[in-house]
Amino acid sequence: MAARLISITCIAFGGLLYWAALGSDTPKAYFFPQMLALMMAALGAAMLAMDFRSSGKPQAAWPATQWYKIWPGMLILAVFMAIAEQVGFYVSSWLAFTSIGVLYAPAGDRLATAKRCVPISIAFLAVLYLVFWMLLRVQLPHGFAF
Amino acid sequence: MDFIRYLPEIFAPWNLLVLVLGTAGGLILGAAPGLSPTMAVALLIPFTFHMDPVTGLILLGAVYTSTVAGGAVSAILINIPGAPANIATVLDGHPMARQGRAAEALHYAFISSVIGGVLGVLVLIFFTPILAEFALRFGPSELFWTAILGVTVIGSLGSGSLVKGLFAGVFGLWLSTVGYDPINGVERFVFTDHLQGGINIIAALIGLFAIPQVFGMFEGSASSQGASIYDMENRSVLESLRTNLRRIKTLAIGSIVGIFVGLIPGAGAQIAGLVSYDQCRKFSSRRDNFGKGEPDGVIASEAANNAVVGPSLVPLLTLSIPGSPTAAVLLGGLLIHGLFPGPNLFTTHAKVTWTFIDSLLLGQILMGIFGLTMSRMSRWVMQVPGNYMAAAVVVLAVFGTYSVENSFSDVLVMMTLGSGMYFASKVGFSAAPVVLGIILGPIAENNFMQGRLIAGTQNGLFTYFCTGSINLFLIALCVISVGYSAYAELRARKQRKAQEAESWQHA
Numbered sequence: 001m002a003a004r005l006i007s008i009t010c011i012a013f014g015g016l017l018y019w020a021a022l023g024s025d026t027p028k029a030y031f032f033p034q035m036l037a038l039m040m041a042a043l044g045a046a047m048l049a050m051d052f053r054s055s056g057k058p059q060a061a062w063p064a065t066q067w068y069k070i071w072p073g074m075l076i077l078a079v080f081m082a083i084a085e086q087v088g089f090y091v092s093s094w095l096a097f098t099s100i101g102v103l104y105a106p107a108g109d110r111l112a113t114a115k116r117c118v119p120i121s122i123a124f125l126a127v128l129y130l131v132f133w134m135l136l137r138v139q140l141p142h143g144f145a146f
Numbered sequence: 147m148d149f150i151r152y153l154p155e156i157f158a159p160w161n162l163l164v165l166v167l168g169t170a171g172g173l174i175l176g177a178a179p180g181l182s183p184t185m186a187v188a189l190l191i192p193f194t195f196h197m198d199p200v201t202g203l204i205l206l207g208a209v210y211t212s213t214v215a216g217g218a219v220s221a222i223l224i225n226i227p228g229a230p231a232n233i234a235t236v237l238d239g240h241p242m243a244r245q246g247r248a249a250e251a252l253h254y255a256f257i258s259s260v261i262g263g264v265l266g267v268l269v270l271i272f273f274t275p276i277l278a279e280f281a282l283r284f285g286p287s288e289l290f291w292t293a294i295l296g297v298t299v300i301g302s303l304g305s306g307s308l309v310k311g312l313f314a315g316v317f318g319l320w321l322s323t324v325g326y327d328p329i330n331g332v333e334r335f336v337f338t339d340h341l342q343g344g345i346n347i348i349a350a351l352i353g354l355f356a357i358p359q360v361f362g363m364f365e366g367s368a369s370s371q372g373a374s375i376y377d378m379e380n381r382s383v384l385e386s387l388r389t390n391l392r393r394i395k396t397l398a399i400g401s402i403v404g405i406f407v408g409l410i411p412g413a414g415a416q417i418a419g420l421v422s423y424d425q426c427r428k429f430s431s432r433r434d435n436f437g438k439g440e441p442d443g444v445i446a447s448e449a450a451n452n453a454v455v456g457p458s459l460v461p462l463l464t465l466s467i468p469g470s471p472t473a474a475v476l477l478g479g480l481l482i483h484g485l486f487p488g489p490n491l492f493t494t495h496a497k498v499t500w501t502f503i504d505s506l507l508l509g510q511i512l513m514g515i516f517g518l519t520m521s522r523m524s525r526w527v528m529q530v531p532g533n534y535m536a537a538a539v540v541v542l543a544v545f546g547t548y549s550v551e552n553s554f555s556d557v558l559v560m561m562t563l564g565s566g567m568y569f570a571s572k573v574g575f576s577a578a579p580v581v582l583g584i585i586l587g588p589i590a591e592n593n594f595m596q597g598r599l600i601a602g603t604q605n606g607l608f609t610y611f612c613t614g615s616i617n618l619f620l621i622a623l624c625v626i627s628v629g630y631s632a633y634a635e636l637r638a639r640k641q642r643k644a645q646e647a648e649s650w651q652h653a
Contacts, residue, residue, distance in 0.1 A: 081558060104533035
């Protein structure tokens, strides 16, 4: 069932992109993307046909997503992206590094892990600061907190 | 002999320093489980953006070479390949470590890596100019088919599923059309302000290769914690060198297989290692010892995976078709320095190109020296916990992506593509065809549109694109790569069915 859903999503995606390429004032500019969108829809249809042909036969299982393990990480990344420009790259990166370091540490004393993680993350960010600011002269957004 | 003429360039102090640091750093990165060579090169590209092209490419080449070899350390000591290229090394390398022969296995791994790697780079040196000369005959139709061939080959041979691989390749081509149309100057598919400049290649490379691995680390799949690391015995390097050189047949099989697989676009070092291991076992008089700690297993696998490095750059530097996913990332590195594969590389940019190739040769030798002396230290790298590794990769990916064009939109694009790729990889799609599609998309589109204009003044589109010996040859290669993959998939399915029927009968 999951395979069929993916095939249908691929067909719909190709169709959607084809539709997005229609109705432009300069159709010439959309000729190549339209061909690609049609190809995607055709490949999606081929996936669906193959799935119908092999229905009833055992399929190789896909690895399951361990949601309970990845959602905290995804949340950290989402917050990191949301605050990076306002707070500043260095401070928000430090927060993201420390959160990931503490949250995904092997089971044990969280406080001890945090105590270990804080200096490591500061040292890592200090090295990045030296590389990006001193060596590469890249100006990163400082926000209100650096 | 241009490669000799430009050899002194590597010994410029800054270039030599970068080569040494890149090789040493690459070995350490390669030894860390979960950090693949492709991701290491992708993360490094933004740093090279601020260097001059020669130095930047030397760094990327050194890291590419040494991460492949460094992966053998974790394969041997903790039974986890540092990179997919080292999967075959695990089969005999780890049993050797369990028998108290870890240092011996590491010596064989690095010595054979150097021999295979040097032979591979020699193929690159002598084959590339010939093929580049040939590429001069290419017009828009041939260049269009070359780009399509690149996507087709990586989509079909480099992916688990033919249709999904091709879909990913076409999706990558479509992604390259986001932003300004190069011919009409019209904005296309700019659904949000963040997409106004199109998809930045480096942002896409980093996102597609690094972020899924970070999620993998979150899931704990790449964690080395809990694995036991075996101690290393005292063993003379000279003794290992003598033994290794006596196994000339294994070295030859490994290197030849690696060179041929490297020349096939899209195949990569993982296939080379496994094919070479299998062939060596077939031809060996000690075939029963394979899988139980046979040195030939380590030698064959490591000679092959490092022999891939040089040849995988032959189709890349001449025709823009990478021989492996890491070579595809390296193509991104060339493009950001304004270097476009083809004959021009060896004429207009001869200094950059030949210094880069020469550095690969010297890098192989340095990698051997460092590998043999640093392998004792590498065991500490493997103890870096996965949580710190994931955190460091995330921050590096964000900083690196931003630094290319000082654009936060690129960072958002990188994160979105990477997260999407993680879920897509769960259902059988792979990142390499998408990346190649993004890189080759503009080449395919520009040449297709130019070809259309030319065809309008000649005998029509079909005649222009589908006649001529080079066009027909390239189309045939596309058909063969798709046909072969379809055949291989059908055969694998039949084998699975037969195995299932057999297990039913036994039950």
